[in-house]
Amino acid sequence: MKAELLLTNAKIRTMDTSRPLAQSLAVLNGRIVAIGDNHELANLAGPDTIVLDLKEKTVLPAFIDAHEHLSWFSESSLTLNCSPQKVNSIKKLLSLVKWETDIARPGEWIRGVLYDDTKMSENRFLNRRDLDIAAPNNPVIVIHVSGHWAVVNSAALKLGELNRHSVNPRGGALGRDTSTGSLDGVLLEMAMFDFAFESLATKPTIVPPFPRMIRKKAAIEAAKELNRSGISGVSDALCPPSYITTYHDLMIAKELPLRVNIIIPYIFLNHLENLGLIGGWGNEWVRSAGIKIIVDGAIAGHTSALKDGHEDDPDDHGILLIEDQLELDQVVQRIHNMNYQACIHANGDLAIEMSLNAIEQAQQKRPGLTPRHRIEHCTMITDNILKRMHQLNVMALPFASYLWQHGEKLKPFYGQRAHRMFAHNSFLNAGVRVAASSDHPVGLQSPLLGLQCMVTRQASTGEIIRPQEKISIDEAFKMYTAYAAYATGEETIKGTLSLGKLADMVVLNRDPWSIPPEEISQIGVVNTIVDGKIVYAHEE
CATH class of the missing domain: 3.20.20.140 (Metal-dependent hydrolases)
Structure with missing residues (x-):
């Protein structure tokens, strides 16, 4: 038996108490078939074996994020990034919305995500009138960083048939101007979910889902982004029906670079x-x-x-x-x-x-x-x-x-x-x-x-x-x-990195156990390996 992949000269932390440390690891058919010292596994290298000499870099089981929203993240590249890292004021957020509106088709949805009201310099909430000025003719939704409320403009409210006479949905609320009672564009909890989240809506959403092929391409890119952080698997913690289809499409096509547990x-x-x-x-x-x-x-x-x-x-x-x-x-x-x-x-x-x-x-x-x-x-x-x-x-x-x-x-x-x-x-x-x-x-x-x-x-x-x-x-x-x-x-x-288990690993350029804990986030991911295949390699 010769390995398809052989890691050597590594500091392997298996997270398996029966053998916590090793130098070398061999992979065949996506599974770990041997683990031990360099000399013990040297004979598993054949002419077709990919050998990674890791020069004392640290190897761990690849990371598994037990509660992530891959389906939502997949669409981040298709929406406006309104995070504090991108905009720190309502003025800048509205400029971003206006820029997107200027290049959008009439009536096309403008979608923003990751807005954080607590980090806006104006120290107030975004509202419907703000968005109306930036986008008078296109429906707009800006979703809060919490993922539990959003702000929409008048065009969006009209499409949703929401007005001052609308009642709060069960498990949610419509934001209102305290002096006039008119809607201020804020959709809280189920008011937003029914409006925009296919995963929780009890009827077709007002904000339309993206087409199947666009979802497939976006999910691949999002998964690759997670691979760059050393992630081999996630639980998609609120998976809409359309993304069950997407993950199935990618699995059949063998294009999925990480493992997904659908919740x-x-x-x-x-x-x-x-x-x-x-x-x-x-x-x-x-x-x-x-x-x-x-x-x-x-x-x-x-x-x-x-x-x-x-x-x-x-x-x-x-x-x-x-x-x-x-x-x-x-x-x-x-x-x-x-x-x-x-x-x-x-x-x-x-x-x-x-x-x-x-x-x-x-x-x-x-x-x-x-x-x-x-x-x-x-x-x-x-x-x-x-x-x-x-x-x-x-x-x-x-x-x-x-x-x-x-x-x-x-x-x-x-x-x-x-x-x-x-x-x-x-x-x-x-x-x-x-x-x-x-x-x-x-x-x-x-x-x-x-x-x-x-x-x-x-x-x-x-x-x-x-x-x-x-x-x-x-x-x-x-x-x-x-x-x-x-x-x-x-x-x-x-x-864990144990015999017979899936060959999902991350290679780090520093050993987390050998540095001050305040520096852990600065460690670089060198490789992410999923199913024995290198899905991410850091370019020097």
Whole structure:
């Protein structure tokens, strides 16, 4: 037997406790067939073997982002980047919209993403009238960085048949001018989802989806971008039907450079029930193990459901997209009965407690089923929440780098409760399983930045927020590898560099264990290897 790929002279950190370190690794047919010292594997090199002499570079299991939005990210290149890195004022944002309008066809949609109201120099919200001036004849939607609300112009409201007489949708709200009652263009939660998100809309969206071939090309480019960060797999945490088709197209064409776990919105659960399609279907490239439920809003969007309200507005308890505990119980029971993971988006303590109530009831009614239910984000924790999660064997998927990205707004929004957010160490100490996630493009996608943030608890401002929640570098890397594989029920085939497992690896130019933790995000990705093939190589 000769290997197709042979790594030599490497510092291989396997994340496998039975053999944590090695120098050489061999791959055949996309699987790891040997791992050991250089001399032990030297005879596996044949005339057709690709040999990588890594000159003491560090090799790890490639990163797995357990909660990412690849389908949304795929369309980022087709929309206006309104992030603070691109525009730091409403004036600049409107200039960007006007520039796009000037080259657009009459009536063509102008779509912007990643707008952050807290980082605009005018210190006010974008509104309908602003967008009307920049784009009087084209419909416009600008989606907030939280992904839970948006601002549209008058042309868009007209297409959606929304006016001052429109009522708030269930689980959402229409923003209004407090003095006149007229719509100000803000669409909150289900008001936005029904308007623009195919993954959650109960009817065809007002903002049209992109065509199939455009989606396919965009998804390839987005996946390659993630490869550049060392990522070999993601869970698409709110996958619309059109992208299930897209991932299938790419899998059949063998054009998908990473692995995708599809998390399907619960509004499509009845289709799976009618088909009798039990959870955990697919293969190592495209599979589905979970069903997504969104119970509340966003931490950065000021819409998470809180028992005691927000620090800056105690009467604002956020938004519940599912207000009735009985309704949530019934949905979770159906998911549990089909042996899918209930992947429940819950940020606020109120939403988390409702989610745990529903999971507990489902387990009591069908104790023989053991899907690994998850609380996505699981931000506003309490000691009782931790205790219940451990008792119910519920996983947590907190944000990895939100502290870096949004640290400056947490205390104004949440006061001392901000110290309990993104509590990786508290979860571990309570015996709760944790996997790392970015929530990208809502969050920053770099796994290395996420790792640095979990280890240092440092925001971009330099502030250290609750150092008691720091975790070890070993645990941080496990959250992006072994624990992330466990989060999708795939720990037997990936997450560690072990014999027989998928040959998904990342090569780094520095050893994270040998540098100050504040420098982890500066480490360079040299290669990303998926299925034994080099899908990314850094150009010197």
